[in-house]
Amino acid sequence: MNSQALLLRRLSSAMAVPSGASLVWSSSSVRIAEAGGRIGVGVAWSRPVSGVRGVHASVGREFEENGGVPSVSGGKGSEYLPPRFSVAPMMDWTDNHYRTLARLISKHAWLYTEMVVADTINHQQDNLDKFLKFPEAQHPIVLQLGGSNPEKLLKASQLASSYEYDEINLNCGCPSDKVAGHGNFGASLMLEPELVGECMAAIAEGSPGTPVTVKCRIGVDNFDSYDLLHKFVSTVSSTSPTQHFIIHARKAILKGLSPAANRSIPPLKYEFVYALIRDFPNLKFTLNGGVVSTHQVNEALHRGAFGVMLGRAAYNYPWGTLGNVDSVVYGDTTPRLTRRQILEKYVEYADAELHKYGHKKPGVRHLVKPLLGLFHAESGAGVWRRAVDDSLRSAETVHALLKETLTVVPDFVLDSPPPIETSPDSLLANLGPLPLAPLYSSFEAFQGVELNSSQFLDSKVQESMNLCSSS
Numbered sequence: 001m002n003s004q005a006l007l008l009r010r011l012s013s014a015m016a017v018p019s020g021a022s023l024v025w026s027s028s029s030v031r032i033a034e035a036g037g038r039i040g041v042g043v044a045w046s047r048p049v050s051g052v053r054g055v056h057a058s059v060g061r062e063f064e065e066n067g068g069v070p071s072v073s074g075g076k077g078s079e080y081l082p083p084r085f086s087v088a089p090m091m092d093w094t095d096n097h098y099r100t101l102a103r104l105i106s107k108h109a110w111l112y113t114e115m116v117v118a119d120t121i122n123h124q125q126d127n128l129d130k131f132l133k134f135p136e137a138q139h140p141i142v143l144q145l146g147g148s149n150p151e152k153l154l155k156a157s158q159l160a161s162s163y164e165y166d167e168i169n170l171n172c173g174c175p176s177d178k179v180a181g182h183g184n185f186g187a188s189l190m191l192e193p194e195l196v197g198e199c200m201a202a203i204a205e206g207s208p209g210t211p212v213t214v215k216c217r218i219g220v221d222n223f224d225s226y227d228l229l230h231k232f233v234s235t236v237s238s239t240s241p242t243q244h245f246i247i248h249a250r251k252a253i254l255k256g257l258s259p260a261a262n263r264s265i266p267p268l269k270y271e272f273v274y275a276l277i278r279d280f281p282n283l284k285f286t287l288n289g290g291v292v293s294t295h296q297v298n299e300a301l302h303r304g305a306f307g308v309m310l311g312r313a314a315y316n317y318p319w320g321t322l323g324n325v326d327s328v329v330y331g332d333t334t335p336r337l338t339r340r341q342i343l344e345k346y347v348e349y350a351d352a353e354l355h356k357y358g359h360k361k362p363g364v365r366h367l368v369k370p371l372l373g374l375f376h377a378e379s380g381a382g383v384w385r386r387a388v389d390d391s392l393r394s395a396e397t398v399h400a401l402l403k404e405t406l407t408v409v410p411d412f413v414l415d416s417p418p419p420i421e422t423s424p425d426s427l428l429a430n431l432g433p434l435p436l437a438p439l440y441s442s443f444e445a446f447q448g449v450e451l452n453s454s455q456f457l458d459s460k461v462q463e464s465m466n467l468c469s470s471s
């Protein structure tokens, strides 16, 4: 069998091509022909680092909605409903403890890890569980990697593969102007789309069968035109298996703004995300930035977003956001746990975790932190938080802390279902008739634009784990 035929056979099996369909090779793409009249497209890719050629098993949207039962192509993720709603990767926030709480509240939300730097994984091979292990119940879960060296990302992805994440994501959105070890990472990578393509191909090679995605901004500093964003997406998707992009709809300002200010000062431009949806019908786009309710999530989905990702709202108001996800976004109306039941289950997890990694690691304080937003805006919330502060001085277990403090929370709060979100503000109100970015026309638009990332890199080497934090 020649190599092309072999490749097509492997692809057919990876994509679970429906009976009656076949794969057709063309110069730059592989098409699925004739499957009940629907056509999907995959993209041929090559990995410049090792010269390996491969094909990404991407299916067009038509294929994903299969008799109302959506599925996700490839990987363990195909066992779950698709990431219509996801919780953003957040350093120091979306740790195992928060994700355990989030999963108790929502069965279907996709959960992202905090960013784990490739170097950390590669240097901590004897200690990988600390960085990569998660309770089985946390599926569907996505590992976010940080890095910009394809070989290191390949190795990290190989080491992570046995943990069976449902997807691996590369951070191209962290607004850092610092050099992390031997290279740049985060948003400055948007200035090097070819390198990102190499990184993504390497990650995919390290974890065969696991979908790979990119999380990025809409631009960086003055490199913020729609054409440049278009070129980034087009280059990365055509040189790697990446077919799904999570777009934080504001640009990153690499110098002079803290990471926290970079999440609020650059204006949100959802129209860039919708323009990508218009211009790349075979790719998937998840919209991120400033979304606070599940109604807004549905609004974006109805306008063509493949998914919507929430960060701060999902962390600060977990009950109001995650509590509505299963019913409002996924249409799953099976009764969910009350907050009393959630806390009962969380305590079991938390006290089993206590001091697992040495003295006070994690301590009661770490384990209680994700709970602090659980009663947001409810009667008794302020009194409870003050009681928690007091109790943290002496409580030796999470069970003891909750026993001591929950007495101030009324029963109806502990036992009530999530609030129904009323009068949701439209996420798109300010877009009026949706003036999308002008249609991308040609690569000539880039002539004269010098993509020189070195001007964004200063000489300081900083511990990369700090760079995305809330400081």
Ligand SMILES: Cc1cc2nc3c(=O)[nH]c(=O)nc-3n(C[C@H](O)[C@H](O)[C@H](O)COP(=O)(O)O)c2cc1C
Pocket: 088, 089, 090, 091, 092, 093, 114, 115, 144, 171, 172, 173, 174, 215, 248, 263, 288, 289, 290, 291, 309, 310, 311, 312, 313, 468, 469, 470
């Ligand atoms: C405390 C904190 C830490 C974050 N860390 C990361 C990170 O490690 N990787 C990343 O891609 N984005 C990170 N982000 C950005 C979020 O993933 C998200 O893109 C951003 O908060 C915008 O979404 P939101 O408006 O829904 O919060 C972080 C955000 C916060 C608040």
